[in-house]
Amino acid sequence: MQVELKNSSKKLCVIGDPVLHSKSPLVQNTMIQALGLDYIYLCQPVPAGRVKEWLSCAVFAGYAGFNATMPHKRDLVALMDHLDEDAAMYGAVNTVCIRDGRCFGSNTDGRGFLQSLNSEGVETAGKTALLLGAGGAAQAVALKLCQAGRAEQVFVCNRTLEKAEKLCAAGPRGHMVPAGFQRETLCRLAEQADLLVNCTNLGMTGTAAQWEDLSFLDGLKPGACVYDVIYSPEETLLLAEARRRGLRTLNGLGMLVWQAIFALEEFTQTEIDAAAMLPLIRPVLTAYSQNT
Numbered sequence: 001m002q003v004e005l006k007n008s009s010k011k012l013c014v015i016g017d018p019v020l021h022s023k024s025p026l027v028q029n030t031m032i033q034a035l036g037l038d039y040i041y042l043c044q045p046v047p048a049g050r051v052k053e054w055l056s057c058a059v060f061a062g063y064a065g066f067n068a069t070m071p072h073k074r075d076l077v078a079l080m081d082h083l084d085e086d087a088a089m090y091g092a093v094n095t096v097c098i099r100d101g102r103c104f105g106s107n108t109d110g111r112g113f114l115q116s117l118n119s120e121g122v123e124t125a126g127k128t129a130l131l132l133g134a135g136g137a138a139q140a141v142a143l144k145l146c147q148a149g150r151a152e153q154v155f156v157c158n159r160t161l162e163k164a165e166k167l168c169a170a171g172p173r174g175h176m177v178p179a180g181f182q183r184e185t186l187c188r189l190a191e192q193a194d195l196l197v198n199c200t201n202l203g204m205t206g207t208a209a210q211w212e213d214l215s216f217l218d219g220l221k222p223g224a225c226v227y228d229v230i231y232s233p234e235e236t237l238l239l240a241e242a243r244r245r246g247l248r249t250l251n252g253l254g255m256l257v258w259q260a261i262f263a264l265e266e267f268t269q270t271e272i273d274a275a276a277m278l279p280l281i282r283p284v285l286t287a288y289s290q291n292t
């Protein structure tokens with residue numbers, strides 16, 4: 001993948017700490033090249049607690065915008081001139097557009113997740129979801145499932161119960177139910193679920209934490225879908241075990257790619273033909289993972 005760099009090229013990047021593992025530059029530059037846009041997308045490490053300094057630098061250096069990953073998403077909220085509805089609802093910004101020195105913060109996590117489900121034909125309206133985790137990703141997924149996704153019920157199961165309780169208290173009344181992460185709890189709730197979404201770090205490349213017991217998968221309905229927001233590895237142990245049981249599986253690649261499309265649309269203020277981009281991005285990411 002090669003992007004033609006001109007003096008006029010507008011700068012974009014992803015910031016984080018750590019961030020060098022990010023696949024966003026690969027995905028964004030693939031789209032930039034395919035669409036013939038005069039932009040370049042870089043990777044910019046920004047240490048924790050120093051995002052305010054970065055924002056001044058980005059405005060001064062004429063960046064058109066940037067994406068943010070951990071640990072900056074919450075710190076950015078107070079620094080924005082304008083927040084979109086999702087960023088305000090989650091209290092986290094992952095996309096910043098800079099126009100005439102003003103910063104517009106948005107959050108594409110929930111939209112990317114829901115769009116990746118819809119594009120695979122997975123229905124959420126009136127369904128019951130079992131959500132594992134109560135961190136940043138879980139918050140976006142749970143709220144989006146209940147609101148735009150019109151899910152009937154979302155069980156939020158987390159190791160630290162108080163975090164699940166806090167997350168559910170912020171959601172629509174009666175639709176989100178907090179629960180613990182014990183085997184018996186997961187097995188009991190799995191029996192009611194049409195969709196199971198893993199939003200914990202369990203099984204992610206580079207994390208020591210691994211699943212010890214996946215017997216809750218046995219309780220899921222035969223037509224249930226198991227979604228892991230993790231995309232590295234492409235097939236986590238959770239997904240491999242779900243597939244072995246004949247369940248439908250989806251990894252977090254779709255969420256990543258749809259978020260990238262939404263972000264590039266915001267940066268460039270153009271509409272992007274997602275159907276044309278998806279077949280270009282998937283092989284680039286697969287080739288990248290095979291070579292690293």
Ligand code: NAP
Pocket residue numbers: 070109112132133134135136137138158159160163181199200201202204209210229230231252253255256257259
């Ligand atoms: P986070 O805010 O740090 O939350 C991590 C969650 O994992 C918490 O609920 C935590 O539980 C749980 N957890 C961690 N270790 C655990 C263990 N050993 N046993 C049980 N639960 C454990 O992280 P995040 O930002 O939500 O990200 C979570 C995952 O989503 C990451 O793998 C990330 O890469 C992925 N993600 C993917 C996309 C995408 O586009 N596909 C987007 C965002 C995030 P406690 O509350 O008890 O600590």
